[in-house]
Amino acid sequence: MDFYAFQDHLKQHFQLQLPFVMYRQPGEDEVKAQLQPNNTLEYVNDFQEKGFVFAPFNESKKPIVFSYASAEAISCTQESLTLDLSMNLCKEERGEQERYEELVAKTIKTIRETGIDKIVVSRKKEIIKKTDAFTYFRNLLSLYPDAMVYCWYHPLVGMWIGATPETLVKTEGKRLKSMALAGTQVYHETTEVSWGEKEKEEQAMVTRAIVDGLSCIKAVSNLQVGEPSTARAGNVLHLKTNITANFEPKCLGKIIKELHPTPAVCGLPYQMAYDYILNEENYDRSYYTGYLGELNMQHQKNRNPRRRNVENSAYQSVSTQTNLYVNLRCMQVFKDRLAIYVGGGITKDSIPKAEWEETQRKAETMQKVL
Numbered sequence: 001m002d003f004y005a006f007q008d009h010l011k012q013h014f015q016l017q018l019p020f021v022m023y024r025q026p027g028e029d030e031v032k033a034q035l036q037p038n039n040t041l042e043y044v045n046d047f048q049e050k051g052f053v054f055a056p057f058n059e060s061k062k063p064i065v066f067s068y069a070s071a072e073a074i075s076c077t078q079e080s081l082t083l084d085l086s087m088n089l090c091k092e093e094r095g096e097q098e099r100y101e102e103l104v105a106k107t108i109k110t111i112r113e114t115g116i117d118k119i120v121v122s123r124k125k126e127i128i129k130k131t132d133a134f135t136y137f138r139n140l141l142s143l144y145p146d147a148m149v150y151c152w153y154h155p156l157v158g159m160w161i162g163a164t165p166e167t168l169v170k171t172e173g174k175r176l177k178s179m180a181l182a183g184t185q186v187y188h189e190t191t192e193v194s195w196g197e198k199e200k201e202e203q204a205m206v207t208r209a210i211v212d213g214l215s216c217i218k219a220v221s222n223l224q225v226g227e228p229s230t231a232r233a234g235n236v237l238h239l240k241t242n243i244t245a246n247f248e249p250k251c252l253g254k255i256i257k258e259l260h261p262t263p264a265v266c267g268l269p270y271q272m273a274y275d276y277i278l279n280e281e282n283y284d285r286s287y288y289t290g291y292l293g294e295l296n297m298q299h300q301k302n303r304n305p306r307r308r309n310v311e312n313s314a315y316q317s318v319s320t321q322t323n324l325y326v327n328l329r330c331m332q333v334f335k336d337r338l339a340i341y342v343g344g345g346i347t348k349d350s351i352p353k354a355e356w357e358e359t360q361r362k363a364e365t366m367q368k369v370l
């Protein structure tokens with residue numbers, strides 16, 4: 001199926017108001033889709049389900065799953081596009097900057113008074129315009145080859161689009177990978193940059209918390225932690241550390257519950273930061289800073305791609321993979337309106353105006369395709 005046939009098929013499905021997800025994982029050029037035949041809402045119970053998961057930030061709400069068993073699966077190869085995008089300057093709602101800087105200032109004060117290490121606060125940037133989800137998705141595919149680009153729709157929930165740089169957890173067989181992604185600076189044509197102490201310390205805290213959390217789980221062994229490196233995500237750079245381990249697949253649910261929400265999108269200590277966000281942020285994050293992606297997907301692998309035909313079957317193996325990403329750099333798409341969600345980690349040394357600017361740069365990831 002070529003890209004245009006793929007897109008037309010999904011557009012028809014969308015016109016019937018039926019649920020679907022289309023996505024392309026980082027570094028791949030295969031665009032996949034799952035189309036649901038009806039609008040029943042199914043939820044994850046024990047993480048042994050097989051399907052595409054979409055989970056909110058709020059842990060007390062269950063993740064939604066589009067089950068593979070009931071879905072129609074299609075795929076195509078991403079087309080290469082030459083993009084000529086001039087960024088849409090979006091007028092900020094009056095008072096939004098002041099309101100956000102006040103929230104950041106209040107958060108810094110709370111951190112200094114209570115000894116909390118870090119709290120991630122965020123906001124929603126509303127834009128009034130007639131929307132075109134399929135064009136946004138296609139442009140995001142071309143602009144961000146290293147992101148998980150997705151468009152998810154359910155008539156009873158709404159539509160979300162994103163291009164996230166952050167892995168929550170990837171598993172294959174008994175191997176697991178996660179990452180600590182934190183610290184932000186603006187990208188100026190190079191990734192050879194130095195990082196300030198605030199960012200290094202903030203990111204190291206995230207790494208430590210993820211490693212400590214995973215090492216408390218009996219089913220996890222052989223934890224290995226890489227060196228921090230700089231990773232580009234659109235207009236911004238982050239510090240990233242890769243974390244790998246072995247694990248028992250029947251304990252996947254425990255691991256996901258331990259990891260979500262990571263200190264990269266919530267804070268530390270976890271419970272104090274989480275309560276602060278729910279009480280003080282003054283809006284519902286909904287699916288922003290939740291997670292999404294493939295859960296327990298069966299992948300056929302050819303061990304020796306040169307062998308063919310009858311012989312080949314002996315060299316095929318099936319592996320079970322999970323590929324979940326944190327829902328960042330995302331927006332909620334309505335017919336005549338959009339809401340872009342952005343935030344950043346606050347520590348005792350944060351500066352409110354700089355935090356506002358950081359959210360503006362992060363919002364550009366989506367604004368570029370509007």
Ligand SMILES: C=C(O[C@@H]1C=C(C(=O)O)C=C[C@H]1O)C(=O)O
Binds near residue numbers: 182265341346
């Ligand atoms: C919260 C966001 O990003 C997270 C916060 C970061 C930070 O505080 O520096 C960096 C990457 C993400 O883990 C966002 O993009 O909205």
